[in-house]
């Protein structure tokens with residue numbers, strides 16, 4: 001059994017605190033030795049990706065200390081306990097089983113009398129069979145016409161991951177002739193979200209997937225009612241147009257008003273549910289079950305690599321260790337995810353939930369306050385757009401923000417043009433290479449306004465092309481990085497009590513059970 005200790009109780013952490021080394025990236029990346037460092041500080045990932053950390057603020061000495069930290073913190077042992085079915089989600093008294101949706105890393109996990117891997121595979125097979133029937137025109141609307149659009153209704157983990165993955169593969173699927181149905185998403189309780197989507201689709205040929213693990217989320221149930229109302233107004237029977245994805249214990253599971261229902265369970269956190277039925281239904285309908293299976297294979301391969309006990313050969317563990325070093329030793333408060341791939345436009349938004357809902361905690365897994373900082377504030381935008389937005393602060397602001405770039409050698413569509421001697425893809429790649437060096441090395445200038453201090457750390461995940469496999473690997477990398485950071489900080493990364501208070505107060509406002517500030521704010525908002 002692993003020993004769950006606070007970060008500041010570990011000798012290897014104390015050794016890091018006492019180590020005065022501060023790697024100067026300007027000199028580390030200078031000249032030929034700098035080039036060699038870029039070649040050396042790289043570790044292969046699954047899905048044809050590699051993790052290059054040459055521009056992170058570490059050297060061999062710090063890496064050795066991080067290696068010791070990983071071992072003293074028993075990161076590999078804790079991951080093994082997790083995938084073998086230990087109750088790692090102490091707050092909610094649940095297992096943490098999202099890895100089982102894409103492979104069996106360890107022993108069979110039996111819970112509620114069921115082999116959980118078999119249960120998730122069974123749901124995938126049910127979804128695959130349903131998707132194939134929809135694509136074959138065997139499941140149709142009441143007029144016997146095929147469904148052409150799939151619309152997911154859900155929020156948080158029931159929206160962000162599946163949406164990010166759909167967008168990441170939409171153009172790839174178009175280029176490969178794999179786009180079976182267009183997907184749209186309704187998440188916000190703002191009626192303009194549902195109206196906006198409904199006004200641009202043909203509801204008569206749309207299949208709606210209601211996704212809610214709990215089956216109780218107010219926004220999602222409200223949007224379901226909104227959509228059902230629109231269907232009725234169009235003279236359609238909602239039951240012919242809706243499927244549900246939920247947990248078997250949720251109130252939705254008992255509802256017969258759906259064409260079909262697919263299940264996940266309480267052992268899969270919402271933000272980790274993209275590889276469960278939550279992502280499986282929409283992605284299998286949009287791209288076909290084979291593409292979803294390839295995405296799962298990429299994630300499974302990366303999970304396997306994440307189980308490697310050697311930190312320097314385990315990219316997710318290494319990324320997590322360096323991130324904790326940046327947060328707790330160097331004192332950096334934020335981190336940015338900057339994919340140089342338009343397809344990954346919503347990936348930072350997904351990681352925002354995955355990371356900040358997991359590790360934005362002040363008490364350890366036993367409910368005791370911790371005396372060190374935990375999860376960073378995460379934000380991001382695709383490059384090069386971000387360059388024309390917030391990079392000014394990243395280059396010359398007072399905060400140092402460690403950056404996580406993602407880049408590919410090829411685009412998804414295979415279409416490009418040569419302008420001024422280079423293709424758009426080359427311009428994209430040139431920008432990310434330039435940014436890494438500009439952030440790290442800076443530039444001197446007599447005019448302080450034009451001076452770049454440099455010393456701003458980054459890493460980059462590089463791949464050949466964003467495909468279902470490489471996307472699965474990318475998702476797993478970040479999920480496992482977050483998990484390892486939670487282990488290091490001794491947090492329960494799998495509950496989210498911090499979202500509850502706002503929900504309770506909103507209910508009070510709607511019930512007009514308010515006083516004081518809450519009453520006045522409600523009044524100001526016209527409720």
Ligand code: F6P
Nearest residue numbers: 156157158212213214217270499
């Ligand atoms: O509000 C937070 C949250 O509980 C997330 O963790 C979750 O992803 C989201 O709400 C949606 O929950 P559900 O799938 O149960 O509707």
